[in-house]
Amino acid sequence: MTEKRMPPVTQVGMLSLALIVAGGIYLASNITGDISLTPAVILLVLSALLLVGNLVALSRVEGFPWARFFEVAKWALLAYAITAGLIEYAFLRNDVSGGPLVVLTLSLVVYAVHVPTLIGFTVARYHERERWAYEAR
Amino acid sequence: MADVASIGTAPAPAPPAGIERPDFDIVPRKGLILVAIAFAVLVVAIAVEELWPLVFLHVAFGAAWTIIDLFLGLVLGPIMGSMPVPARIAFTTRLMPKMLLIMPTVVTITLAAGWQLGVALGTVDGGHPDHGWVVASYIVVGVMAIIALGLLEPANIAVLVELKKERPDPAVIERLMKRFIYSAGVIGVMQVATLVIMTKLAA
Numbered sequence: 572m573t574e575k576r577m578p579p580v581t582q583v584g585m586l587s588l589a590l591i592v593a594g595g596i597y598l599a600s601n602i603t604g605d606i607s608l609t610p611a612v613i614l615l616v617l618s619a620l621l622l623v624g625n626l627v628a629l630s631r632v633e634g635f636p637w638a639r640f641f642e643v644a645k646w647a648l649l650a651y652a653i654t655a656g657l658i659e660y661a662f663l664r665n666d667v668s669g670g671p672l673v674v675l676t677l678s679l680v681v682y683a684v685h686v687p688t689l690i691g692f693t694v695a696r697y698h699e700r701e702r703w704a705y706e707a708r
Numbered sequence: 709m710a711d712v713a714s715i716g717t718a719p720a721p722a723p724p725a726g727i728e729r730p731d732f733d734i735v736p737r738k739g740l741i742l743v744a745i746a747f748a749v750l751v752v753a754i755a756v757e758e759l760w761p762l763v764f765l766h767v768a769f770g771a772a773w774t775i776i777d778l779f780l781g782l783v784l785g786p787i788m789g790s791m792p793v794p795a796r797i798a799f800t801t802r803l804m805p806k807m808l809l810i811m812p813t814v815v816t817i818t819l820a821a822g823w824q825l826g827v828a829l830g831t832v833d834g835g836h837p838d839h840g841w842v843v844a845s846y847i848v849v850g851v852m853a854i855i856a857l858g859l860l861e862p863a864n865i866a867v868l869v870e871l872k873k874e875r876p877d878p879a880v881i882e883r884l885m886k887r888f889i890y891s892a893g894v895i896g897v898m899q900v901a902t903l904v905i906m907t908k909l910a911a
Contacts, residue, residue, distance in 0.1 A: 585858035592850040599823075600843045603833045643865065646735075654816045657747060661820050664754055665827050686857045693862035694869045697880045 577696055578628035584689040587621035590614045591678040598671055608670045615678055622685050629692065639698040644691030648683065655683040729876065732801045734868045739809040750817050754824050762828060765821035770906070773814045774899045777852075780807075781896020785889040793878055796885065801871055804864050811856070819849065831909070838909055845905045852895050852902075860891040 594614035598606075629635060662675055753761035788796055826832040831842045867884045870876050 581858060581862070585854055588854045588858055589850075592854055596843070596846045596850055599832070599846055600839075601834060603835075643869065647865070650812065653747075654812060657750065657816055657820055660751065661754060661823055664824070682857075686861070689858055690862045690865050693866040693884075697866060697870060697877070697884075 577632060578625070580625050580629060580692045581689060583621050583625050583628075584685050584692075587618045587625070587681065587685055590618035590621070591681050594618070595675065595678055598675060602667070602671065608674060611671075611674045615674055615681070618678070618681050622681055622688070625685070625688060629688075636695045636698045640691040640695040643694045644687045647687035647690040651683045651686050655679040729797050729871050730801055732805055732868075732871075734805060734865070734872060735808060736805050739806070743809055743813050746813050746817060750820055753821060757824075757828070759825075759828055762821050762825040765817055766825050769814050770818040770822065773811075773818050774902055776810070776814070777892070777899045778896045781892040781894070781899075785892045785896070788885070789889050793882070797871060797876075797881065800867060800881075800885070804868055808864060808868070811861075815853075815856075841905050841909050845902065845909075848898055848901045848905065852898050855891050855895055859887055860895065863888040863891065 591614065594611040597614070598608075598611050629640075659676060659679055662672060667675065749761075750765060753765055788799060791799065823832070826842060830836050831838050833839065836842075863884045867881060867888065870880050870884065
């Protein structure tokens with residue numbers, strides 16, 4: 572079996588999650604005060620860039636089993652979109668609005684896309700291309 | 709730091725001898741009904757803004773989360789690690805599909821109810837005397853979430869998908885199970901910090 576180098580999707584994904592978690596903690600810790608949004612925005616932008624970088628890096632992997640990736644990632648996306656929706660509901664119930672709401676909502680979007688990406692990647696990386704082609708017939 | 713994985717062009721390996729796996733669903737569909745009910749209860753509890761339902765959900769689901777993580781990470785994990793492969797597979801195909809539903813549900817309900825409780829009690833307010841402990845809990849939960857979402861959950865699902873294959877690869881299962889068990893162990897240890905913080909807040 573040929574060994575192929577894979578981009579460090581899991582490590583980059585965890586770093587991306589760590590950045591939005593840090594931004595979320597910063598905002599949650601000061602939610603009732605008048606604070607600068609700049610640190611949270613910087614963390615969110617860096618996290619989103621890592622997400623994009625991960626997707627670009629994956630798209631360049633030759634022979635990556637995308638069918639397997641999407642087969643798993645689409646259901647994970649549904650599940651994580653539901654949990655993100657519940658968290659968003661809690662924000663709205665607590666009258667979070669304006670800049671903090673935008674930053675927190677976009678952070679949830681990164682979370683809801685990046686976690687399914689990691690799940691789909693972890694499943695697909697162990698899926699042999701020939702076997703997938705056979706099963707798809 | 710690049711990972712090396714097999715997505716090779718050569719034919720798949722020969723079927724490993726001696727791997728028997730029971731038929732199982734990766735996601736137990738009947739369990740989804742219970743998950744939906746639990747989430748509906750959470751939405752109602754947040755909507756009615758009564759203290760008791762929030763305390764109940766936060767304490768009951770938080771206790772379940774802590775105990776499951778401690779038990780899985782520090783007791784079951786090492787036991788699974790020392791089991792023979794066939795026994796581990798038999799155990800995994802029964803345990804992990806349930807964990808796939810239980811853990812995200814328990815975590816989401818604990819956190820959402822806990823946040824709402826913090827709003828009601830004022831502990832999320834920067835001026836509250838216990839606010840430092842609450843922020844410490846954010847950090848502990850944040851680190852656990854990164855490990856759970858980035859390592860544990862993908863490994864859990866990938867093991868189940870591998871075991872559903874006609875010819876599961878023992879090396880892949882071994883590698884993913886190791887990742888799952890180590891992640892669960894780290895999260896289990898971190899739950900001790902959660903216990904310290906939560907009992908301090910409740911005292």
